[in-house]
Amino acid sequence: MEEKRLLLGDEAVALGAIHAGISGVYAYPGTPSTEVTEFIQNDPLARESGVRSRWCTNEKTAMEAALGMSYAGKRALVCMKHVGMNVCADAFVNSAITGVNGGLVVLAADDPSMHSSQNEQDSRFYGRFAMVPILEPADQQECYDMQAFAFMLSEALRLPVLLRMVTRLAHSRAAVSVGSPQPQNILHPDEDRGRWVLLPGNARRRYAALVESQPKLEAAAEESPYNTLSLGSKPQLGVIAAGIAANYVREVAPADISLLKVSQYPLPAARVRSLAEACNEILVVEDGQPFIEEQVRGLLGAGYPVTGRLTGRLPRTGELNPDHVARAFGTGGGPVFQTAKNLAPRPPQLCQGCGHRDVYAALNQVLADYPSARVFGDIGCYTLGALPPFRAIHSCVDMGASITMAKGAADAGVHPAVAVIGDSTFTHSGMTSLLDAVNDNAAVTVIISDNLTTAMTGGQDSAGTHKYEAICLALGVEREHLHVVVPLPANMEKIAGIIRKELEYKGVSVIIPQRECMQTLARKQRLRKAEGGRQHED
Amino acid sequence: MKTDIKLSGVGGQGILSIATVIGQAATSAGLHLKQAEVHGMSQRGGDVQSDLRLSDQAICSDQIALGTADLIVSMEPMEALRYLPWLGPDGVVVTSSRPFVNIPDYPGEEALLAELDSLPRVARLDIEQKARDLGAPRSANMVLLGMAARHMTILTPEQLRAAIRAVFSAKGRKVVEDNIKAFDAGYESIQ
Numbered sequence: 001m002e003e004k005r006l007l008l009g010d011e012a013v014a015l016g017a018i019h020a021g022i023s024g025v026y027a028y029p030g031t032p033s034t035e036v037t038e039f040i041q042n043d044p045l046a047r048e049s050g051v052r053s054r055w056c057t058n059e060k061t062a063m064e065a066a067l068g069m070s071y072a073g074k075r076a077l078v079c080m081k082h083v084g085m086n087v088c089a090d091a092f093v094n095s096a097i098t099g100v101n102g103g104l105v106v107l108a109a110d111d112p113s114m115h116s117s118q119n120e121q122d123s124r125f126y127g128r129f130a131m132v133p134i135l136e137p138a139d140q141q142e143c144y145d146m147q148a149f150a151f152m153l154s155e156a157l158r159l160p161v162l163l164r165m166v167t168r169l170a171h172s173r174a175a176v177s178v179g180s181p182q183p184q185n186i187l188h189p190d191e192d193r194g195r196w197v198l199l200p201g202n203a204r205r206r207y208a209a210l211v212e213s214q215p216k217l218e219a220a221a222e223e224s225p226y227n228t229l230s231l232g233s234k235p236q237l238g239v240i241a242a243g244i245a246a247n248y249v250r251e252v253a254p255a256d257i258s259l260l261k262v263s264q265y266p267l268p269a270a271r272v273r274s275l276a277e278a279c280n281e282i283l284v285v286e287d288g289q290p291f292i293e294e295q296v297r298g299l300l301g302a303g304y305p306v307t308g309r310l311t312g313r314l315p316r317t318g319e320l321n322p323d324h325v326a327r328a329f330g331t332g333g334g335p336v337f338q339t340a341k342n343l344a345p346r347p348p349q350l351c352q353g354c355g356h357r358d359v360y361a362a363l364n365q366v367l368a369d370y371p372s373a374r375v376f377g378d379i380g381c382y383t384l385g386a387l388p389p390f391r392a393i394h395s396c397v398d399m400g401a402s403i404t405m406a407k408g409a410a411d412a413g414v415h416p417a418v419a420v421i422g423d424s425t426f427t428h429s430g431m432t433s434l435l436d437a438v439n440d441n442a443a444v445t446v447i448i449s450d451n452l453t454t455a456m457t458g459g460q461d462s463a464g465t466h467k468y469e470a471i472c473l474a475l476g477v478e479r480e481h482l483h484v485v486v487p488l489p490a491n492m493e494k495i496a497g498i499i500r501k502e503l504e505y506k507g508v509s510v511i512i513p514q515r516e517c518m519q520t521l522a523r524k525q526r527l528r529k530a531e532g533g534r535q536h537e538d
Numbered sequence: 539m540k541t542d543i544k545l546s547g548v549g550g551q552g553i554l555s556i557a558t559v560i561g562q563a564a565t566s567a568g569l570h571l572k573q574a575e576v577h578g579m580s581q582r583g584g585d586v587q588s589d590l591r592l593s594d595q596a597i598c599s600d601q602i603a604l605g606t607a608d609l610i611v612s613m614e615p616m617e618a619l620r621y622l623p624w625l626g627p628d629g630v631v632v633t634s635s636r637p638f639v640n641i642p643d644y645p646g647e648e649a650l651l652a653e654l655d656s657l658p659r660v661a662r663l664d665i666e667q668k669a670r671d672l673g674a675p676r677s678a679n680m681v682l683l684g685m686a687a688r689h690m691t692i693l694t695p696e697q698l699r700a701a702i703r704a705v706f707s708a709k710g711r712k713v714v715e716d717n718i719k720a721f722d723a724g725y726e727s728i729q
Binding site for chain 1: 548549561562565570571572573574575576577582583584585589597598599600601602603604605606616617619620622623624625626627629640641642643644645646649650653657708709710
């Protein structure tokens with residue numbers, strides 16, 4: 001009998017990949033992609049069959065390890081949030097030049113509306129840039145079904161496949177019909193060195209082959225079961241909807257609307273033309289940036305009316321919802337009850353008792369005497385130190401930028417220049433920054449606020465736990481300017497004293513406040529208690 | 539038949555447990571379900587919400603449209619008000635009446651509750667006090683679910699009780715009993 005399971009979009013991807021016979025998942029945690037890897041780590045079948053699933057240090061190491069597994073002939077999944085694509089871009093783009101051996105699927109979970117992100121870049125552009133096929137599921141069932149399909153496509157075309165999804169699907173649950181698992185590939189490393197050694201002579205050949213293979217990718221998209229065209233009885237307005245956007249169209253549009261649902265790229269140009277010929281106007285509905293809309297304009301020429309996010313028929317920024325799409329069709333009721341009067345924003349904040357709070361309290365106490373000080377922040381829970389009551393940081397840009405921006409600002413004459421970075425972010429992209437600072441003897445004070453976990457995404461293992469002192473010393477930080485402290489209110493004076501002293505040092509200092517995250521601590525206590533409760537009943 | 543629910547609260551208050559129980563009940567009842575959650579940064583003491591859609595027909599959108607929700611179910615009174623624009627013309631608000639104040643500019647409690655009471659269909663209760671009175675202080679969210687059950691004709695109270703048993707069974711008998719007791723008290727609090 002067919003089994004149904006209630007799954008998040010992320011979990012459906014994970015189970016689909018396990019059933020497609022992956023031998024490994026490689027990932028760095030990032031909202032909204034984190035639950036894919038967590039599901040695989042906890043799945044009994046994946047554990048039993050030895051699917052490798054430990055967290056990676058960053059998205060680039062993840063992408064490269066997955067490519068290595070593919071080289072060896074086995075199937076691998078890589079998962080990340082959209083900005084992770086920037087980190088792994090070197091490996092990702094070049095994996096299209098080498099091509100793959102075992103199937104390789106790269107999941108990029110985009111975050112339109114920036115629920116937990118610093119931009120809303122659209123990963124489909126990376127797929128087009130690298131010239132690889134892109135899949136974009138519309139619902140949880142497609143999240144599951146597309147895995148086996150994606151791995152077969154990857155092995156048939158010998159290219160990596162980019163799987164793009166958005167927050168609203170990643171973090172939405174629905175019942176999914178699941179099939180049965182297929183075996184993993186056998187070990188069969190690729191013997192063709194000419195594919196894998198990208199010396200210019202080989203690379204030119206490989207790039208020409210990639211360009212020549214594009215008609216095959218286009219044909220696959222034209223024939224894809226995930227790209228569906230249905231023409232209505234009175235086709236005037238034709239709609240092209242990508243992935244999840246098709247659901248909003250089906251929710252609010254007239255039942256017999258002419259709809260081309262796109263879930264596989266390159267854009268199926270022949271199907272777009274069929275729709276255009278049957279209709280006299282096209283509306284493009286897509287979450288993210290106007291990726292399809294721009295291409296359709298090019299395809300149909302200036303004379304054919306095409307509307308969407310570029311023309312303002314849909315909002316240019318932010319995630320789509322049924323209300324936007326209804327307005328684009330000139331329907332939709334809107335609110336019945338108006339916005340309440342007694343309402344205030346409730347932004348997220350650092351947890352009570354969190355060690356980051358003690359770090360910022362000490363830092364603010366000392367910096368009150370240094371009006372010229374600038375504090376460069378980074379990506380993690382501690383970014384919330386930008387908000388009241390602390391208002392402690394002046395920047396937050398990308399993973400690892402705190403240390404290197406502090407160095408650049410110090411080079412320019414800013415003093416004191418302070419970097420605040422979390423433990424996991426430091427191993428992700430801060431170690432090379434610290435080496436630059438040490439090599440240039442930059443006058444920066446680096447605070448690695450270590451809570452022994454990757455807290456922001458829910459408490460995943462952090463790559464460098466218990467190794468931070470050793471790493472800093474090995475990178476050349478001087479012993480007398482490296483301090484490990486415990487961030488507690490009781491230690492405030494001691495920590496403030498160390499910060500004050502190191503701000504005056506004209507070289508690299510590193511202070512490591514180290515105390516476990518309140519959330520992971522509480523979870524461990526709950527687990528212990530639940531364990532005790534069950535034993536008591538037995 | 540369909541029921542669209544906006545679940546809301548403050549990160550850490552346990553709205554996802556309510557969603558899990560309803561999801562379990564809906565799946566057992568053979569209903570279609572979509573449940574969009576908020577993960578990540580907002581969970582740190584910020585406002586959180588979940589769109590929960592149940593239907594005997596296939597459901598397209600993961601999100602509920604403005605002015606169409608059948609229920610707002612909230613662990614916190616101001617967070618109930620936040621989603622008023624999504625409430626449908628015959629929609630019901632079921633909420634805790636106890637403010638969770640973790641921001642400096644939280645509105646005055648009297649005005650807040652008066653605005654809630656001015657709505658045509660609202661049920662509010664100090665669910666934390668109720669849970670404490672029952673000797674089940676960690677089950678306030680199940681009191682709220684019991685209140686909501688009065689207005690959720692798509693699922694019966696018995697289906698929801700069975701789902702509570704299924705969802706919490708791994709946590710031991712006491713947790714299950716406390717949650718059932720809390721659910722029943724919430725259900726009985728509305729006539």
